[in-house]
Amino acid sequence: MSEPTTTPGMVIIGGGLAGATAAETLRKEGYAGDITIVADEAELPYQRPPLSKGFLSGKEDEDFLLPYPGTWYTENNVTVLTGTAATALDPANHTVTLADGRTLSYAKLLIATGASPRVIPFKGVDLDGVHYFRSKADSVAMKELLKGGGHNVVMVGSGWIGMEIAATAAELGNKVALLGLEEVPLSTAIGNELGRVFASRHEEAGVKFFLPSSAEEIQGTDGKVTAVLTTTGESLVADIVIVAVGVVPNISLAKDAGLTINNGIQVSGSLQSSDPDIFAAGDVANSLHPTTGAYARSEHWANAIASGKVAAKSMLGKAAELNDIPYFYTDQFDLGMEYSGFGALTKDAELVIRGSLEKREFIAFWVLESRVVAGMNVNVWDVQDAIKDLIASRRSVENSKLADLQIPLESI
Template sequence: MSQSSSTSAPGTADAKTPGMVIIGGGLTAATAAETLRKEGYQGPLTIVANEAEIPYQRPPLSKGFLAGKEGEDALLPLPASWYPEHNVTVLTGTAATALDPGTHTVTLADGSVLPYATVLLATGAAPRRIPFPGVELAGVYTFRTKADSVAMKERLSTGGHNLVMIGSGWIGMEIAATARELGNNVTLLGLEDVPLSVAIGAELGGVFLNRHQEAGVKFVLPASAAEIQGTDGVVTSVLTTTGVTLPADIVIVAVGVVPNIALAQDAGLTINNGIEVSAALATSAEDVYAAGDVANAMHPVTGTFARSEHWANAIASGKVAAKSMLGQDATLDDIPYFYTDQFDLGMEYSGFGALTKDAELVVRGDLAKREFIAFWVLEGRVVAGMNVNIWDVQDTIKALISSRRMVDTVKLADPQTPLEEI
C-alpha cells in the first residue's frame, strides 16, 4: 500500500476519525474528491485505489496515448501534487475487500479497517471475459488499464503485427484505428453486420466501417471466435465461427465491460445491472453512494434506470455524488454524452440511446463526405444527436433535446436553417 500524503495531515482519515472514503481510482473518484474539496469539505478524505496509479482517465489509452502522441499528463485529471496539497490520502495498489454499511467500515486487502461517515463506490467496470478456447494463450489480451495500454503500445508501435480484434464496439474500433495507423495488419470480428449498429444504427455505423476499410482494416462480419489457436503456449491464429483462419500474433478481446459490483453485492446493496442508485446517486444503504460506470442511476427525464459507461458521466456523476455526500440537493439529470476519435473521424453524441430504437433518423449534411449531424426524432422531438467532423454544436443539440420542443424534420435536415431556429 502506498500513500500520496501523510496520514497525520488534518484532512486525512485515520482509524479514529471517520471521514469521506472513495473506493476506486478512476475519473469518477478524482472528480468526486475534487468536488468535495471545492464544495468546502475539509474533513478526512481517502481514496482507495487498487491500481498502482493515482486516479487517471481512460479515453487516451486507446487513442493518443496508445499512438504515442500523448504522454502521461493526458491521463491525469488532477496532477499528482493536487492530492497532498488538498490533504487527500490516496491508497494506491490497495483493494477494498469488504464494505459494512452497518458498522460504517471498509476493510482493505491488508486486513486494516477504515471507518467512514460517508462512502462512495466508484469501482468502475472491467472487461467482459468470454471463455473462448485458447483465451489463456500468450498474446491474448483484454484492454482497460494504463498497464494494458503501455504493454500494447510496446508491441504495436513496431508495426507489422497481425492483430485480430474480437469485438467491434467503440473500444475495439478505436484500438483498431490506432493499431492500423501504427502500421499493423488489423482484422475485426463483430456480431453485427455493421460495427456500432447497436448504438447508432447500420447507416451511421457504415460511415465508421467505410473509413476503417479505406485505411486497410479488415472485417469478418458477423462472426466471433470459435477458437484462438497457438503453438507452445503462444497465439498463432484465430479460427472464426464462419470457418476462416486468421493469422494472429496479437488478439484483443474487446467484448464490452461488466460493472465491478462485488463489494456492493456482498454488502447487500440493491444490484440491478450495476449498483442501483437514485437520481441523487444514493444506494439502498444509508451513507453509501455510487457513481460512474458501476452505477445504474434513475434518470429524471426518462424515468428509467440507465448505466452509462462514458467519460462525461464519470465527471457529471462524480460531481453529483460528492454534493449528495455533503447533504446538498443534487440530481444527475445531464443529457448523456460521449465521444470517439477514429482515424480522421471525430464524433460527439448526446442523448438518450434507449429512446432511439423507434426514432426516425434525420441527417443534416453529407454522410459520404463524413461531415454531418444525425438526429434521432421520436414523436416529433429530438431525443439524441451526433455530430461527425462538425464542431461546436453540442450545446445546441443538447438544448434541442432538453427543450423537448416539436421539430420540423425538413428544417432539421437542411444545413441552411440554423439549428437555433428549428
C-alpha cells in the same frame, strides 16, 4: 502520502475519474474533513479515453491522462491509497476492510469501482498474445507491441473500444482483422447506416471486417497465439488478439454488503444506494434518470465526471441530481464524433441527416414523436450545445428543417 486516520470521514472506493472528481467536488464544496481514495491500481487517478487513442499511438503523454496533477492530492489533503483494494464493506458498522488488513471508518462512502472487461471463455484465451484492454498498464503494454507495426492483429469486438484500438493499430502499420456479432460495426449503438460511415473509413485504412462472427477458437503453438478460427470458418493469422467485448460493472463489494443490485449498483437520482450513507457513481452506478424515468448505467467519460460531482454533493447532504443528457465521444483516424442523447429512445426513432455521410461531415438526429432524443456530430464542431438544447427543450421539430444546413440549429 499520509496514512488514513481513524476519524470517520469521506471514503471513496475506486481511484478512477468518478472517484477523483468526487474528491475534488467535496473540497470545492467546502468539506474540510478526511478524504481517502482507496485505489487498487498502482496509479493516481487517470482517465481512460486516451488509452485507446492518442496515448496508445504515442501522440499524447502520461500527463494527458491525469484529471488532476499529482500535487493536487497533497495540496488538498486527499489521501490516495494506491495499490490497495477494498475487500469488504460493513454498512452496519460503517467500515471498509482493505486488502492489507486495515479497516477504514467512514461517515459517507462512495463506491466508484468502475467496470472490468467482459471475459468470454474462448478456447485458447489463455495463450500468450491474447489481451484484454482497460487500464493504463494494458495500454502501455499494447503501445510497446504495436508501435513498430507489422503485426497481425485480430480484434474481437466491434464496439467503440474495439474500433478505436483497431484504428490506432492500423495507423501504426499493423494488419487488423475485426470480428463482432453485429452485421455492421457500432450498429448496436448508432444503427447500420451510421456504423457504415466508420466501417468504410476503417476499410480505407486496410482494416478487414469479418461480421457477424466471433472467435470459435484461438489457436497457438508453444503457448503463443498463431491464429483465430472464426465461427464462420475463417482462419485468421494472428500474433496479437485483443478481446474487447464490453464491460461488466464491479459490483462484488456492494453485492456482498447487501446493497440493491440491478445492472450495477442501483441508486436514486441523487446517487444514493439502498443504504443511506453509501453512494455510487461512474460506470458502476445504475441511476434513476429524471427525464426518462428509467434506470440507466452509462459507461462514459462525461458521466464519470457528472456523477462524481453529484455524488459528492449528495454525500454532503446538498440537493443534487444526475440529470445530464448522456454524452460521449470517439476519435478514429480522422473521424471525430460527439454524441448526446438517450440511446434507449433511439430504437424507434427516425434518423435525420444534416450534411453528407459520403463526405463524413454531418449531424445525425434521432427524432421520436417530433422531438430530438439524440444527436451525433461527425467532423462538424461546436454544435453540441445546440444539440443538447434541442434534446432538453423537448420542442417539436420538423425533420426538413433539421436537415437544412441553411437553417441554424438554434432557430429550429
